[in-house]
């Protein structure tokens with residue numbers, strides 16, 4: 001295995017810090033960079049997508065049966081060194097209402113931005129995952145997903161849906177380099193103002 005130079009290690013550390021702060025700047029209530037090894041794939045949870053069947057099942061290219069499930073994630077994970085996790089604090093009543101579309105739109109938009117930023121900075125394998133159906137979030141007014149129906153490019157560069165990969169984080173996982181964790185003090189406010 002090729003040894004990394006000091007500059008390469010520094011570039012990664014800088015990127016992780018920048019991505020954590022970018023997530024906060026764009027509306028996340030907390031963000032952290034963690035080692036990818038702390039991510040655990042939970043295979044059985046993906047069965048919930050089709051039993052009981054989700055109302056969004058099969059409606060977009062980022063949902064099953066059009067995406068690979070936990071097995072693919074298990075194969076992919078060892079290729080990654082780090083992950084950025086971010087959260088948006090949402091009251092349960094909002095999450096259970098139609099307003100959740102707005103929250104999930106912010107979630108997907110941040111995830112996509114982080115992926116594009118990492119790719120631009122030279123990490124071409126960066127991959128964004130976000131929960132929620134992109135059909136419901138971005139293409140609600142469209143008759144169908146054009147990726148599924150016509151094989152055309154996505155209208156919105158939607159991230160892949162992380163629910164189908166079903167991962168969780170090991171307990172007592174520490175942020176990369178003992179840092180890179182940011183909490184935003186203004187929870188419950190940002191998504192209302194967009």
Ligand code: SF4
Pocket residue numbers: 059060061062134135138139144145146147148153154155156157158
């Ligand atoms: S075209 Fe719309 S529904 Fe299809 S993958 Fe893109 S955002 Fe999702």
